[in-house]
Amino acid sequence: MTALSSYGAWCLAGLVLCAALLLLRRPLALLLRLALRSGAGLALLALFSQVGHLIGVSLGVNLVNALVLGLLGVPGFGLLLMMQWVLN
Secondary structure: OOHHHHHHHHHHHHHHHHHHHHHOHHHHHHHHHHHHHHHHHHHHHHHHHHHHHHHOOOOOOOHHHHHHHHHHOHHHHHHHHHHHHHHO
């Protein structure tokens, strides 16, 4: 393979990558937003686990609960608390 054809292959791969990123820009932004919100939810769960035992409520610090908080926000926190209350 000559240097010119190798350069052409890299340019074509770069163009395909740019086109894919342009097409997937919105779904990737939504996934990034969900990941950031779930990370914040995980931090909230970790903080709540430290003080939750003082009021007699405990929620697990796990990915499922963090995703619920990432998707639903504050209403998701209320939903998790109600589910914990109903299941106990």
